[in-house]
Amino acid sequence: MGHRIGIVNYLELEPKPVLRHEVCDACGARFWGRRNACACCGGEAFHVKDAPDTGVLRAFTIVHRAAPGVPVPFAAAIVELDDATFISANLLSIELDPAAITLGQRVKMTTFVAGTDTEGTEAVAFGFIAVAEQEEALS
Amino acid sequence: MSAETVWIVGIEMTPFGKHVDSDQVDLGTRAAKDALCDADLAMTDIQVLGAGTMFGPINLGQRLQKQLGQTGIPVYNVQNACATGASALRTVYTTIRSGEAEVGLAVGVEKLSTAGMLGTGAPERRDTGVFTPAGRDGAVMATEGLLGTGTMPGIFAQVGMEYLGRHGRNLVEHFYKIAAKNHGHSVLNPLSHHRKPFSIEEIKNATTIAYPNTVLMCSANTDGAAAAVLVSESRLRRLPLATQRRAVKISASVLRTDPWTPEVGVLPDVNTCTRQAAAQAYELAGVGPDDLGLIELHDCFATAELLHYDNLGLCEPGGAGDFLDSGAPYRDGRIPVNVSGGLQSKGHPIGATGIANIYEVATHLRGEAGERQIAGAKVGLTHVLGLGSTCSVHILERAVTG
Numbered sequence: 001m002g003h004r005i006g007i008v009n010y011l012e013l014e015p016k017p018v019l020r021h022e023v024c025d026a027c028g029a030r031f032w033g034r035r036n037a038c039a040c041c042g043g044e045a046f047h048v049k050d051a052p053d054t055g056v057l058r059a060f061t062i063v064h065r066a067a068p069g070v071p072v073p074f075a076a077a078i079v080e081l082d083d084a085t086f087i088s089a090n091l092l093s094i095e096l097d098p099a100a101i102t103l104g105q106r107v108k109m110t111t112f113v114a115g116t117d118t119e120g121t122e123a124v125a126f127g128f129i130a131v132a133e134q135e136e137a138l139s
Numbered sequence: 140m141s142a143e144t145v146w147i148v149g150i151e152m153t154p155f156g157k158h159v160d161s162d163q164v165d166l167g168t169r170a171a172k173d174a175l176c177d178a179d180l181a182m183t184d185i186q187v188l189g190a191g192t193m194f195g196p197i198n199l200g201q202r203l204q205k206q207l208g209q210t211g212i213p214v215y216n217v218q219n220a221c222a223t224g225a226s227a228l229r230t231v232y233t234t235i236r237s238g239e240a241e242v243g244l245a246v247g248v249e250k251l252s253t254a255g256m257l258g259t260g261a262p263e264r265r266d267t268g269v270f271t272p273a274g275r276d277g278a279v280m281a282t283e284g285l286l287g288t289g290t291m292p293g294i295f296a297q298v299g300m301e302y303l304g305r306h307g308r309n310l311v312e313h314f315y316k317i318a319a320k321n322h323g324h325s326v327l328n329p330l331s332h333h334r335k336p337f338s339i340e341e342i343k344n345a346t347t348i349a350y351p352n353t354v355l356m357c358s359a360n361t362d363g364a365a366a367a368v369l370v371s372e373s374r375l376r377r378l379p380l381a382t383q384r385r386a387v388k389i390s391a392s393v394l395r396t397d398p399w400t401p402e403v404g405v406l407p408d409v410n411t412c413t414r415q416a417a418a419q420a421y422e423l424a425g426v427g428p429d430d431l432g433l434i435e436l437h438d439c440f441a442t443a444e445l446l447h448y449d450n451l452g453l454c455e456p457g458g459a460g461d462f463l464d465s466g467a468p469y470r471d472g473r474i475p476v477n478v479s480g481g482l483q484s485k486g487h488p489i490g491a492t493g494i495a496n497i498y499e500v501a502t503h504l505r506g507e508a509g510e511r512q513i514a515g516a517k518v519g520l521t522h523v524l525g526l527g528s529t530c531s532v533h534i535l536e537r538a539v540t541g
Binding site: 006008040059060063065067074077084085088089098104117118119123125126 | 300346
């Protein structure tokens, strides 16, 4: 198996894929990606913390028109994770029909290979799939 | 000593639409000259110039001076996303409030009729070369379409859907209804880019851009300019009575940005800054939503207008759909919203939009809106929302003199 890399720096792949917050040491505010300082309190020290991989679908759209090179249609979503932070990602393994998507439904993170570079390195991206509440309780 | 009240004594906009033979300077000059003519003042009277454009030439203000008169006055070139025009006007407003100038000119311009969809990002790094982390998120590929969307229709679709999720009484059908309302309103507006009414079915069945936004629910990409001449209260009292009678009072001019909230800034927060700007504007003007005779709000997409009914306090929390269903925001309703046709139909030349909204409300307050006049309008509100986010709210009142 070739080398793999997270598509963004807040997706950690090992030992298992997880989204990772930058957390302000001073006030606990959570962010994605590189920070200069905290937008809440101005603190400059941060530590990382794993985010939960389950949450609730808060918003979605089905994009039919995008820039050249972006395959359409796709379902874009805003998910509220179970630590009350929000993340932008695609909804995966669903029918691209608004009637098949329910606001407020439980979702779980999953990963997929988004592309491979000229050296064979795979870029791994994340998305969310719908889960039944019962299924989640049993897992 | 309290700051002086600021008045609008001249305000005009070019027709919105395709101006293939005019550049930004042509359009801005035309709007500025018309506003000066409306005020019965000359460029030599102007002591400060605020010039707004988002995608136009740098130093727009100085380029306009080359056509209007190089009088050596201070110029502020303003770029503030969809709040650009309102911010340019507010630059002039605050300069007059500070006492540094008595008379100022604000101009907003944009040419967008040949632009494509905004916010589509740059996917050029997709599947090429060796992955190298870049940018604040260390992305190795363009993330558009892989980690959600950053297109404007997609962002605002989600902003609208988030409201539906929070308040279950509101439905996707309300978005279609809003687009039908605004396209219907524009039929009476000779300055509007589009003037064709559409049924709810036609809107729903039009080409989908980002569900639920169809092409008829998105801002029209438009060319246009708008300009306003502002004066201090003491200067107003030295102007002819005819000018004083047509003057429009700026009872509140507010600019806010989105404060930090725990949502990690993933979905741009267009709500909090609008709520805070509206609350501040109502307090400054000493009026409430029930006093408003008309509103021009930032309907960049049909999915945005609904939640701003709520953000501007026009309805009870969560009751935006009921407010729409009651007929209130229609031109014959209790609080007409976007009687110009709104950004969806009149058009959205970004730098001009914030001043054009003020033009619309001011024209009704002056009783000069012709066929589309809202009878008896005494107080009006304008709202623009720049993604990122910036919100500007102005409350305007008609002159009570003479």
